[in-house]
Amino acid sequence: MRTAEALRMALEALRVNRLRSALTMFGVVIGVSAVVILVAIGTGAKEAVEKEIAGLGSNIILVVPGQVGLGAAPTQSRLDLTDVAFVRRVVGDPAKVTVAVNSGESVRVGRTEVFATVTGTDENLPNIFERPLRRGRYLSGTDVDTRRRVAVLGSEVGAKLFGDVDPIGRQVTISGVRFRVIGLYEPVGATFGVARDQEVHVPVTTAQRLIGLPRINGIAVGASGPDEIEPLRLRVVQGLSERYPGERFSAVTQTQLLGTIGSVLGMLTGVLAAIAGISLLVGGVGVSNIMLVSVRERTREIGLRKALGARQRDVLGQFLIEAVLLTTIGGVIGILIGVGGSLLIQAVSPVPAAITWWSIALAFGVSAGVGVFFGVAPARRAARLDPVIALRAE
Amino acid sequence: MTTDGPEARDTAGGPEAHRTAGGTETPGTAGGPEAHRTADGAQASETEASGSVGETAGARVAAFEAVDLTRSYRLEGVSVDALRGVSLRIDQGEFVAILGPSGSGKSTLMHLLGCLDRPTSGTLRVNGTDVATLDDAGLAELRNQAVGFVFQSFHLLGRTSALENVALPLVYRGVGRSERRERARRALSAVGLAHRLDHRPSQMSGGEQQRVAIARALVGDPKVVLADEPTGNLDSRNGQEVMGILAELNAVRGVAVVLVTHEREVADLARRRIHVRDGLVELDERSGP
Numbered sequence: 001m002r003t004a005e006a007l008r009m010a011l012e013a014l015r016v017n018r019l020r021s022a023l024t025m026f027g028v029v030i031g032v033s034a035v036v037i038l039v040a041i042g043t044g045a046k047e048a049v050e051k052e053i054a055g056l057g058s059n060i061i062l063v064v065p066g067q068v069g070l071g072a073a074p075t076q077s078r079l080d081l082t083d084v085a086f087v088r089r090v091v092g093d094p095a096k097v098t099v100a101v102n103s104g105e106s107v108r109v110g111r112t113e114v115f116a117t118v119t120g121t122d123e124n125l126p127n128i129f130e131r132p133l134r135r136g137r138y139l140s141g142t143d144v145d146t147r148r149r150v151a152v153l154g155s156e157v158g159a160k161l162f163g164d165v166d167p168i169g170r171q172v173t174i175s176g177v178r179f180r181v182i183g184l185y186e187p188v189g190a191t192f193g194v195a196r197d198q199e200v201h202v203p204v205t206t207a208q209r210l211i212g213l214p215r216i217n218g219i220a221v222g223a224s225g226p227d228e229i230e231p232l233r234l235r236v237v238q239g240l241s242e243r244y245p246g247e248r249f250s251a252v253t254q255t256q257l258l259g260t261i262g263s264v265l266g267m268l269t270g271v272l273a274a275i276a277g278i279s280l281l282v283g284g285v286g287v288s289n290i291m292l293v294s295v296r297e298r299t300r301e302i303g304l305r306k307a308l309g310a311r312q313r314d315v316l317g318q319f320l321i322e323a324v325l326l327t328t329i330g331g332v333i334g335i336l337i338g339v340g341g342s343l344l345i346q347a348v349s350p351v352p353a354a355i356t357w358w359s360i361a362l363a364f365g366v367s368a369g370v371g372v373f374f375g376v377a378p379a380r381r382a383a384r385l386d387p388v389i390a391l392r393a394e
Numbered sequence: 395m396t397t398d399g400p401e402a403r404d405t406a407g408g409p410e411a412h413r414t415a416g417g418t419e420t421p422g423t424a425g426g427p428e429a430h431r432t433a434d435g436a437q438a439s440e441t442e443a444s445g446s447v448g449e450t451a452g453a454r455v456a457a458f459e460a461v462d463l464t465r466s467y468r469l470e471g472v473s474v475d476a477l478r479g480v481s482l483r484i485d486q487g488e489f490v491a492i493l494g495p496s497g498s499g500k501s502t503l504m505h506l507l508g509c510l511d512r513p514t515s516g517t518l519r520v521n522g523t524d525v526a527t528l529d530d531a532g533l534a535e536l537r538n539q540a541v542g543f544v545f546q547s548f549h550l551l552g553r554t555s556a557l558e559n560v561a562l563p564l565v566y567r568g569v570g571r572s573e574r575r576e577r578a579r580r581a582l583s584a585v586g587l588a589h590r591l592d593h594r595p596s597q598m599s600g601g602e603q604q605r606v607a608i609a610r611a612l613v614g615d616p617k618v619v620l621a622d623e624p625t626g627n628l629d630s631r632n633g634q635e636v637m638g639i640l641a642e643l644n645a646v647r648g649v650a651v652v653l654v655t656h657e658r659e660v661a662d663l664a665r666r667r668i669h670v671r672d673g674l675v676e677l678d679e680r681s682g683p
Contacts, residue, residue, distance in 0.1 A: 002568060005565055005571075012553075012554075016553050300549065301551060303549075304549045304551070305562070305566075306510070306534065306537075307508070307510055307537060307543050307549075308537070308538065308543070308562055308563040308566060308610070309534050309535065309537050309538020309539070309563055309566040309567065309614075310534060310566050311530065311531040311534040311535070311566070312530050312531070312534075313531070314534075314566060386511075387510045387511075388505045388510050388511050391510075391545070391549065
């Protein structure tokens, strides 16, 4: 028997039992669309985080005291500005090293008050991080050297305190001390839950006086290229370890962050896909069940076909194709719903969703595979029917 | 297995006549097929008849050649011997009726001849091919090529047109769609149903449905048509019509017709009647038409 013939026969059989075919497909549709949507969400989350990390700037090394890792306790910093100068010497290019000291402070204009992360930093920040300005200027070396009370506002802080009014040149009060606004950043979004648009940048020297501690939280180093990152990282960590024997320093690169975050989110995507896969499996069991019913119902037909010259493999093929057709049609509908659902989620919810071709190919392949896997048992049963007995069936 | 289905009807109808006829003609039932033949008054005419067929056919092989066929089933642990040693030869172009009471084994014999089943022991050649040498696929091919089936309950696919029903055997022969349809059309015309091509079985009378089934049996140009109680579900008028078609098929096309029946008048249309009882051939009688 020709394949086209078998396909036509199977389509006819599905058409005859429209409602039953549709309901059976439904299980597969749900499974496949769940796979596509959940993988899209997992992938979307991963891509969003990766974009955030990449959005920091390129080739950045973050140097922090202590050990960095999931679950590691934060370490009291013992770094200060002399260490920044030391790192600058190690790196060789002072402009590619910047500093951060963070403190949560209330920032006030008149009666409007917002809580912001006040970050003490220096003029080199824009050399290393992607932090485009909307208005005004960055902090300058003179601001740092002379401990000026000037501030560059994150976009959200600026919007909350000044609304549509141009904040440049106006006063803000940070924990009781007056600062003059010299710049306003473009919105850059969040990284690892750190809302960078809620930061206020002030000269590091001013910040240290404000907080009352000579410490800094971390040093950021910009490498000149991807190949430079690793040697530079080792040099900085080694230098600091020699300077402070017995203490640990960590230098985290974006690649490391990407690797860690990526594997966690990859795992998450896998778990989501597996959960969706279970529903696809349940759909497959439904297909198997219905095919068994169908074989029983059509016992006489099978007997007749055998009497007319159908071989075992003709009957096997007929029922297998029917099962595979059920699941692949269900699969295609599921993919369409999955893609549509992902786009909808992307459009109306904050959950990022990225449709990947491999999840679609996988969903289709798996649904066809489910058809074969769950179709084999009923099809074999049909193929092995004794024609004499089958012809007499009710 | 052999006691249900069409044969159950035997008890209701007129098989008593056959039984008494067989009984009187062959008193030594236990003697096996050979005994029947020698005891049979028609023995002489049988050899004569087969001789004449052999002459007209030249060196043709027999449609069926069975030697000592047995068939046993296990039913719930009990062994049932449906056939206990049947030897017969049916030549091409013959018109044979197989008669017998319920449980006699005539349906089992029919299934063996039709290659739907395999003998437990003995040799069966269909068109010269020993069925024991064939695997499942080979047997299916033989069914497809050599035999056409007509069933008591028609066995048409309900949601399919007459044309598609008739074309079905050709599907398994790998014949292309347009040729299939053309041949099915011709077969339906041959049974007088050229005007019913696109009708479904439910839209046709019983007689018409059985004619569709005959067209389906014919479409593959088989050497033999096996008809299992072909008139069993029909009224007498439709039954006569169907028998007329089968007889015409045999006379005009030279297709051998082997039919299982319990109706005397149907069996009388055949030139040869094989009476089966208790799994054995009881009587093999011939009459020239």
